[in-house]
Amino acid sequence: MTDPLLVNIKNETVLVLGFAKSGEAAARLLVKYGARVIVNEAKPKEELQGTEELEALGVTFVTGGHPLQLFTADRIRLIVKNPGIRYDNPVIEEGLHRNIPVVTEVELASWLLRGTMLAITGSNGKTTTTKVIHEMLLTDQKSAKLAGNIGLPSCEVADTVLENEYMVTEVSSFQLKGTLHFRPHIAVLLNIFDAHLDYHGTRADYNHSKARVAHNLTADDYFVYNADDEVVADIARNSKGTNIPFSVHRRLSQGASHEGGIVYWHNQALLHTDDILLPGIHNLENVLAALAVAKLVGVSLAAIKQVLGTFTGVEHRLEFVKELNGRKVYNDSKATNMLATSRALAAFREPIVLIAGGLDRGNDFSSLASSFANVKAMVTYGETSDKLKEAGALAGVPVIKSTQHLAEAVKEAYPLTDKEDILLFSPACASWDQFKTFEERGDCFVNAIEQLV
Template structure:
């Protein structure tokens, strides 16, 4: 990497800005591109870039593509942009911020991917490592750019990294010592086109591993487990349904690990977990396997599992008003995630759903209602598509609202004591919000308005 001096950073979101800053510290010559014009950008950011002698292409395609040794593409930027495709034909290397961090920095990487459960599992693993007094940073798709930490990491640092398919797509040398694949269900097909392509991108997480490394994978998820054929590292399966000869599983209501010496290590009872739902049991199994095979004591793993209360925007209890519970699951950005949320809630549900269309299908989502969802309150670009699917499958109690405030008011009016108003959109947020976090916070503020 030392011979690469000229970089173009594409996309000036959080990871793009962090990548540009890292490259400047590295001593590289940096140019940046964003589809926004200079007038649409934050003034402070533009002024900072100019003071650092960064060439800015704002609202206009970059020129002299063959002058760059590498282009660093932010995760949300599609790789089929014409100038990126042209750069490829010119032999310019295309990488992402995760790959850049790995090349420039130090430390040991724990990489976690999957359609659902990434944030919860990454956060949980981070807590286990911190409780084990490891030098730990929790980074990646969780909201903290990897480059913001990688350059200050030491040889004994641990970077617990949530990896999206968009990030993995632009990796080449990225080599985690332990990685995990939680599940694969249809998602981001607007970008990856087919489920097979999506799975291939997810499989890049273990591509550079060796026999000294570990790959933790969901034994119960066929789409994930079939990928082990191409894996060179030690495969550590986890299962909540089956007893395993090696790996992490549930035995007599307890999380246990059978190690390479066939010793059975008891972790804790499944009923001791605070986080609800079978999907969160799977997340706990994965986190236990990751941590144990990194050498962390079972007692520390158990203590953390018993204390972990989950993450914001994932089945997050917000309030109870007049006997009606409000739960924020804005992290439910695809149908499978929302199905898991519906399954985890006890009692009847008024469900708020809808958002940006990622070319998802909603039949299984509607079928998961099972008489449990009393009413469906829709908003956003996918509202007509979800309504059409629901009505075709015989579900009729549907209400369309223009914004989150109206959705919350309508849901409250439909609910009875003992019911749960659940925001679990089954869609991304980008049609109305900048992120699922912003959407979740807006939901919570709308709930607070009801309490006034």
């Protein structure tokens, strides 16, 4: 259903702040609906691609900074910001001071979507869960498209989704913080853990942003939530949607749950955990959430079992790279916080040689030490190298080495492994000290492994 604000945006001035993929998609969409669009980007224009085509459509570009003079030319009706731009940006602060709505492009997408939106968020596991849901829908011959963090920008996809189709959307706290009327038909909240506090400032703001995935639900909508996570369960108590819990630790009378190696749906045995290829208790959480969504939209049990028996994971998330001289190598570059790494470590019973490190966000890694029971050796690198060494020493890890760069860490780590060991890259940190993205970091790890051969 199209939101009135988008319908009435014709001939109004909209400021798009940031010209990344999401900004370009938002600008194109707004032009289609008749808005006068100004794109403001801090980078100089010569570093941007695709500006000529948008200028031909009437888009104005203001580049090289964020001047407040933007507000003197036209009455700006709406600001659509890149999710990564913080709220202490002077243009955003001025816009909020002027009572101008500030949203992210996922909000625009939700206004015009004709099909059914499934929105998945959480501190960890959202990419895997989103992908599994999408695969289950496709396997059951249902039409579904990926959007958001996992694929194309939501604004680029939403206009192509028909009434009988699904848009499976991975949404981040950055995106959700910039929502007003966002209302998926099924919202999924996997877990909440300390993350992105450099952006949100406080844990309360981060929690509130995640909770917005369910903020506008009605009784006609569903909120699939982790009943084992106290913060998430508290959010569910305030939900106006139909709550569907999941639990990996206890059997539930409603929702998806696990007990004794059996997966249940509404307290009825559905399948055995041996039917699930993805390793680890954290992936079982993701599977239960995906199963709940699949059952709610009528996916057959045969399709669910087929996907769970064949899905090996997503790139850079506990991704099996290869077996190298009897050692199994896993790339978990997407583990950008301690919870993700602790879950990766818990997925294995074999001895582990761990490589970890990355951007220093001021975290104390001592709480990670309790997850090192199977770690026989670790190699740290990057800005957090010394802090992670301290956590390893606290846990009594027998061998700890440190290097400057990830490629060096791989060279140091491999000789510490024996046959039947796990060589695990799970950094517990963001990538931005040495890499532009966690994908680039993961590719560096895989390339370094290939160089060992």
